[in-house]
Amino acid sequence: xxxxxxxxKFKPEVSEDTIRGFFQELREIRExxxxxxxxxxxxxxxPEQIERGYMHGFVVDFEDWDALExxxxxxxxxALGGKLVANAIGGLDGMLVLDIxxxx
Numbered sequence: 001x002x003x004x005x006x007x008x009k010f011k012p013e014v015s016e017d018t019i020r021g022f023f024q025e026l027r028e029i030r031e032x033x034x035x036x037x038x039x040x041x042x043x044x045x046x047p048e049q050i051e052r053g054y055m056h057g058f059v060v061d062f063e064d065w066d067a068l069e070x071x072x073x074x075x076x077x078x079a080l081g082g083k084l085v086a087n088a089i090g091g092l093d094g095m096l097v098l099d100i101x102x103x104x
Contacts, residue, residue: 001037001102002062004071006084007054009094014087016043019056022083026058029076035067036060053089054096068099 010019023041030036041058044051062068071077088094 002065002068003098003100003102004060004062004068005057005096005098005100006059007057007096008084009053009089010056010087011089011094018087019043022080022087023058025076025080025083026060029071029074029080032076033067033071033074035063035070037063053094 026041027039030039038061039058042056044055044057060071062071084095085091
């Protein structure tokens, strides 16, 4: 399994409703791309409060690297990715992405 982790520093003017809309678009991609096992998204509620501005994020679990590639090349993912970059502080500089292979 591949765990795809994305953390985002959204611009201050981006509303929580807009962010929820982005995450809804993400969940809709699950119906379009085979090999997506689970999607979790939201705003941090960590009691540690060391997010360093990365207050929102999501995790997508994929069956394997091929499923991640199908997701990355899918036009709906590319469109959503463009929206996320456009609404992040500093564009790509306001995002972190990790892909971690894990035991299922």
